[in-house]
Amino acid sequence: xxxxxxxxxxxxxxxxxxxxxxxxxxxxxxxxxxxxxxxxxxxxxxxxxxxxxxxxxxxxxxxxxxxxxxxxxxxxxxxxxxxxxxxxxxxxxxxxxx
Numbered sequence: 001x002x003x004x005x006x007x008x009x010x011x012x013x014x015x016x017x018x019x020x021x022x023x024x025x026x027x028x029x030x031x032x033x034x035x036x037x038x039x040x041x042x043x044x045x046x047x048x049x050x051x052x053x054x055x056x057x058x059x060x061x062x063x064x065x066x067x068x069x070x071x072x073x074x075x076x077x078x079x080x081x082x083x084x085x086x087x088x089x090x091x092x093x094x095x096x097x098x
Contacts, residue, residue, distance in 0.1 A: 005046060006056045012089055013039045016082050025057055033067075034079045040068055042086050046094060 014021045017035040024035045036057075043053055050068065054061040 002048070002052060003056065006043065006048075006053075009042050009046070009086075009090070010039060013042065013082075013086060016085050034076070034082075037067060037079070038083050038086055040064060041083060042090050044068065045087065045090055 010021055010024065013019075013035055014024060017024070017031065017038065019032060019035050023029070023032045024039060026032075039057075040053060048056075050061045050064040053059075053064045057064070
């Protein structure tokens with residue numbers, strides 16, 4: 001279940017950011033790192049732990065923890081806009097009571 005949910009969120013982040021999934025997970029380019037942050041924030045809203053995300057993303061738990069905490073004060077319009085779009089989608093699809 002978590003793997004399918006992870007893949008669905010990753011696909012949505014790739015769609016919104018217009019990046020391919022492999023780049024999101026593995027590239028060190030700034031836009032890919034930003035997309036990884038969006039992915040992590042979206043998964044946190046759905047109850048994923050750092051350990052869950054680390055296993056699914058092929059990263060260490062410490063790396064996930066660092067990424068989760070290091071972007072708190074980022075001031076980029078595109079990052080915030082993409083993050084808000086994904087948050088609304090996640091809330092509508094998974095968190096709203098129907």
